[in-house]
Structure formats: C-alpha cells, structure tokens
Amino acid sequence: MFKFKKLRSFLFDLLSFNTPQAKVINFTLIFLIAASVPTDRLNYLPVRSIYKEVFHIEPYSVGLTRAMSRLLHGDLVGAWNFNKLAFPVFLVMLFLLITNLIKSIRHYQKTGDLYPKF
Numbered sequence: 001m002f003k004f005k006k007l008r009s010f011l012f013d014l015l016s017f018n019t020p021q022a023k024v025i026n027f028t029l030i031f032l033i034a035a036s037v038p039t040d041r042l043n044y045l046p047v048r049s050i051y052k053e054v055f056h057i058e059p060y061s062v063g064l065t066r067a068m069s070r071l072l073h074g075d076l077v078g079a080w081n082f083n084k085l086a087f088p089v090f091l092v093m094l095f096l097l098i099t100n101l102i103k104s105i106r107h108y109q110k111t112g113d114l115y116p117k118f
Contacts, residue, residue: 020103
C-alpha cells in the first residue's frame with residue numbers, strides 16, 4: 001500500500017508541475033514529443049479550433065503545436081507560417097527547463113536525492 005501512495009504522489013507531482021524535477025521531466029517530454037511529430041504530414045491535417053467555430057474569433061493558440069514541431073525540426077519559415085508565437089513560447093519553455101534543471105542539480109548536490117522524498 002505504501003508503494004501505491006508513493007507512486008500516486010509522484011504522478012500527482014508530475015501533473016501539477018510542483019517541483020523543479022517534475023518541471024524538467026514535463027518540459028523535456030513536451031520537447032521530445034513535439035520533435036517526434038512528423039512535420040511532413042502535418043500540412044494535410046485540418047487546423048480546427050472549437051473556439052473559432054463557436055465564437056468566430058481566431059485564438060492565438062491555433063497552430064502552436066504544429067509550429068513548435070516545425071521549429072524543433074529546424075523549419076523556421078514553416079513555424080512562422082503556422083503561428084508566430086512559437087518562437088517566444090519556445091524561448092520561455094527553454095528558459096524554464098534550464099532554470100529548473102539547475103535547481104534540480106543543486107538539490108541533488110545538497111541532498112544526494114534525485115527526487116524529493118514523499
């Protein structure tokens with residue numbers, strides 16, 4: 001039963017971005033998933049937005065996933081064409097990843113634990 005509580009606590013920590021370690025894991029996974037999406041097939045899929053269909057207003061987030069994928073594949077023009085906000089979003093995510101990685105390394109050097117105890 002104790003292992004189940006420990007696993008549940010770890011999973012909730014990951015979902016909540018509660019610790020620097022959880023942030024490093026989550027941002028790394030986001031980058032890896034966006035980098036693994038095949039960009040050559042994304043042009044054929046329709047861009048849909050429920051918000052646009054209901055309110056007839058173009059939200060800022062439309063095409064952001066495709067733009068991030070293009071950006072991580074090195075296609076800067078394609079990323080710009082899908083969504084111009086991909087560049088600042090990428091920089092903010094990279095900054096958060098690096099700062100939380102530094103915090104995680106300092107935590108490891110201080111305590112010897114990779115992840116906080118629950």
